[in-house]
Ligand SMILES: Cc1cc2nc3c(=O)[nH]c(=O)nc-3n(C[C@H](O)[C@H](O)[C@H](O)COP(=O)(O)O)c2cc1C
C-alpha cells in the first residue's frame with residue numbers, strides 16, 4: 001500500500017522480526033495479500049443524504065448471539081507471540097467492546113481459560129477436522145463445555161501453505177509456547193493431522209457431536225457456500241485466510257456479493273480479509289455481510305499498546321462504522337444495502 005498502516009508500524013517496533021513476519025505475511029508472492037486490502041478500496045460508497053440518522057444502532061446478532069457492533073476478532077494463532085496475556089487479553093478486549101471473540105484451535109490458552117477471562121461474553125471456537133475424528137470430537141465437546149456459542153469449522157487447510165517470508169516456508173514458533181487445545185498431540189502433529197479427505201458430508205459431524213451451530217470458514221465461491229448452507233451451516237465466513245494459504249486466489253471483497261446471493265438467506269454470511277476501516281466495513285455490510293472480522297489489526301494493537309490498545313482499536317473500528325453508516329444515511333447495519341456500493345473511480349492506486 002502507498003501509506004503504511006501506523007498501527008502495523010508500531011507493532012513492527014514492538015515485535016521480533018520473526019513474529020512480525022509471521023503475522024504480517026502471506027503465501028507466495030503475496031499478490032492476494034495486497035489485493036485483499038486493495039479490493040475494498042476499489043469500491044466506493046454512494047451515500048444517501050437527508051435521512052434522519054439521529055437514532056443510530058449498531059447492535060446485531062450473529063447466529064442469535066447479540067453483539068454491540070457487527071464486528072469480531074478473526075481466529076488467529078498464538079497471541080502469546082505478541083503479549084504475555086495472549087488470548088486472555090484479546091478476549092477481554094472483545095468483551096469490553098461488545099465484539100465477538102473467535103478463539104483459534106492453535107491458541108496459547110484453552111477455550112475454557114479464554115471463556116473464564118470473558119466472564120460470559122460471547123465467543124466462538126475455531127477448529128479444523130483432524131484425521132483423528134475422536135480427538136476432534138473431544139476438542140469440540142471441550143469448546144461446547146467452555147461455553148462457545150458456535151464452532152467455526154475452518155475448511156481451507158487442503159494443503160500445507162508455503163509462507164514466503166520464511167526460509168523453510170513456515171514459521172517455527174519459539175520454544176515454550178503452550179497449545180492447550182491440541183495438548184494431546186501438540187502443534188506439529190495437529191497441523192500435519194488435518195483431515196484432507198473432508199467433504200461437505202463431514203460438516204454434520206460437529207453439530208452431531210455438540211448440538212452447537214457451525215460457521216464454515218474459508219469459503220470463496222457461491223456454489224460452495226450454498227452447499228455448506230444445505231449441509232446445515234448456520235453461517236459462512238467468506239475468507240481466504242488472510243491470503244496465508246495460497247497466493248493468487250480472489251480477494252474476498254470481490255466474491256462476497258456472489259456468495260451472499262448464492263446463499264440466499266439460508267445462512268448468515270460474514271467476511272474477513274483486508275478490512276481495515278469503517279468504510280471497508282460498511283462496504284462489506286452493504287454487499288450483504290452480517291458482520292465483519294479482522295485478523296491482523298487487533299494483533300497489531302495488542303502488540304503495540306497492550307490489552308487497552310486492542311480494546312481501543314475495536315471501539316474505534318465500531319465508531320468508524322457508525323460514522324460511515326450515518327454519512328450514508330443508514331441508522332443500522334441492516335439499512336446498508338447493495339446500492340450503496342459502486343466501483344471506485346478513478347481506480348485507487350495500491
Ligand atoms: C497470525 C495469524 C494467524 C492465523 N491463525 C488462524 C487460525 O489459527 N485459524 C484460522 O481459522 N484462521 C487463522 N488465521 C486467518 C484469520 O482468521 C483471518 O482469516 C485473516 O487474518 C483475515 O485477514 P486480515 O488479517 O487481513 O484481517 C490467521 C491469521 C493470522 C494473521
Ligand SMILES: CCCCC(=O)C(=O)O
Pocket residue numbers: 077106191241244
Ligand atoms: C501455526 C498454526 C497455523 C495458524 C494459521 O492458521 C496461520 O498461521 O494462518
